[in-house]
Amino acid sequence: MNSPSSPARGRPARLDQARTVKTALDLLNESGLDALTMRRLADAVGAQAGALYRYFATKQDLLTAMAERMIEGVGAAAGPTGNGAGPTGDGDWSERVARVARALRAALLAHRDGARVYAGTHATGPNTLGFADSLVGVLREAGFDDGEAARALYAVVNFTVGHTLEEQAALQPESEGPPADAGGLHDAVVAGAYPHLSATLPVLTSTDFTAHFEFGLRLLLDGLRAVRQ
Amino acid sequence: MNSPSSPARGRPARLDQARTVKTALDLLNESGLDALTMRRLADAVGAQAGALYRYFATKQDLLTAMAERMIEGVGAAAGPTGNGAGPTGDGDWSERVARVARALRAALLAHRDGARVYAGTHATGPNTLGFADSLVGVLREAGFDDGEAARALYAVVNFTVGHTLEEQAALQPESEGPPADAGGLHDAVVAGAYPHLSATLPVLTSTDFTAHFEFGLRLLLDGLRAVRQ
DNA sequence: ACCTGAACACCGTTCAAGT
DNA sequence: ACCTGAACACCGTTCAAGT
Numbered sequence A, B: 001m002n003s004p005s006s007p008a009r010g011r012p013a014r015l016d017q018a019r020t021v022k023t024a025l026d027l028l029n030e031s032g033l034d035a036l037t038m039r040r041l042a043d044a045v046g047a048q049a050g051a052l053y054r055y056f057a058t059k060q061d062l063l064t065a066m067a068e069r070m071i072e073g074v075g076a077a078a079g080p081t082g083n084g085a086g087p088t089g090d091g092d093w094s095e096r097v098a099r100v101a102r103a104l105r106a107a108l109l110a111h112r113d114g115a116r117v118y119a120g121t122h123a124t125g126p127n128t129l130g131f132a133d134s135l136v137g138v139l140r141e142a143g144f145d146d147g148e149a150a151r152a153l154y155a156v157v158n159f160t161v162g163h164t165l166e167e168q169a170a171l172q173p174e175s176e177g178p179p180a181d182a183g184g185l186h187d188a189v190v191a192g193a194y195p196h197l198s199a200t201l202p203v204l205t206s207t208d209f210t211a212h213f214e215f216g217l218r219l220l221l222d223g224l225r226a227v228r229q
Numbered sequence C, D: 001a002c003c004t005g006a007a008c009a010c011c012g013t014t015c016a017a018g019t
Helices: A017-031 A038-045 A049-054 A059-070 A093-109 A114-119 A126-141 A146-170 A180-193 A195-204 A209-227 B017-031 B038-045 B049-054 B059-070 B093-109 B114-119 B126-141 B146-170 B180-193 B195-204 B209-227
Strands: none
Touching: A017 A038, A017 A059, A038 A049, A038 A059, A059 A114, A059 A126, A093 A114, A093 A126, A093 A146, A093 A209, A114 A146, A126 A146, A126 B180, A126 B195, A146 A209, A146 B146, A146 B195, A146 B209, A180 A195, A180 B126, A195 B126, A195 B146, A209 B146, A209 B209, B017 B038, B017 B059, B038 B049, B038 B059, B059 B114, B059 B126, B093 B114, B093 B126, B093 B146, B093 B209, B114 B146, B126 B146, B146 B209, B180 B195
């Protein structure tokens, strides 16, 4: 099951997969994805870059392990599973779906560039599968058929990842003084070339991403209610 | 307005922004984003890598110009604008929103790694602004208030980008023979650890991405209908 | 004005050799 | 068994110098 064989003859091994992933996530938070290089990670972990390849075949593998670790506990947000929906009655499926979606967003937001890491990988570890299984489970127990449940999972996850990608990109430092980019946008819009954007500019440039997220999530949940009749 | 000053004393300039972006998009289609380097692009365009920096301050700028070019015409999918909704009556706002969303997905799918390029940049050119303006316009004319229209734009775009990111990642070659990754997934799921995933496996592993996309889009549109009462 | 040539400061990855 | 040292084949970006 383990990649570098199990027992441990010889030395105790200064590196290991779990500690390296932890250090990589810390480094991600401090410096961002672009600054996360194998050499810098090796430094942080007290080894040479080449040594990392005993535990991760490739940098992609490391990023995948990071993504898997990031979403630990997201599945638990669905609440208790199985046997009906417990004492809360059956009605609350939409609140349970919302909780999982919010937990996913929170997990991605918990690390700098978290959404970029997640979107760029395809983790298939227990955290990823467990969270997908609980979301699908909530929907199936609520009466959705298999096809609807599976597609609703994709809709909710893809929206959440897409949203958080935007959110984290918008919160970037930008480094320099007056963002020439947003300035040009503002000017062009105010100049009248885009009447509808100009009318909605206050909302479009609002940084209340939670409100944006909740609006989209509500659309999906209302849509799901409509699907179920 | 132009970056490298306007007229053109001296030589005619072998490079120019438009041709370089076009070549970059061709190269993207042939080899993918990871293989799109400034040196390879310079080769394809018949110059040295350094020469590209007369037209693009940074590789990010080039990618942004590519993203802007990719979504040319997406805004037009909303159909004629202004003065009511024309002879088609006013009722079809949801179909017009759907057309824009489909056009955005199609534009991203039209280039290898298109969604990755788009998600990694923040274009603010006329194609991007025009498409956002038409989507918001359709919604405002349909009776949504400014806040709803702006947030609906984000919901639709973020879902579409998130979906297409997944779709293009799933369609990757994977290079090697038996995908150890999907194999492990399949085994774990079938082994019984994830009962709900196992029940929905046929749909989850379906490659009919259009059906997945249409399902999510329908949820958002049904949700919007519910918002408007 | 536009481009070349060459360099700077890095990358991910591999692999003999040490312990 | 685990790690180092050193190399290979690249990167993005800058900038004097040519034309």
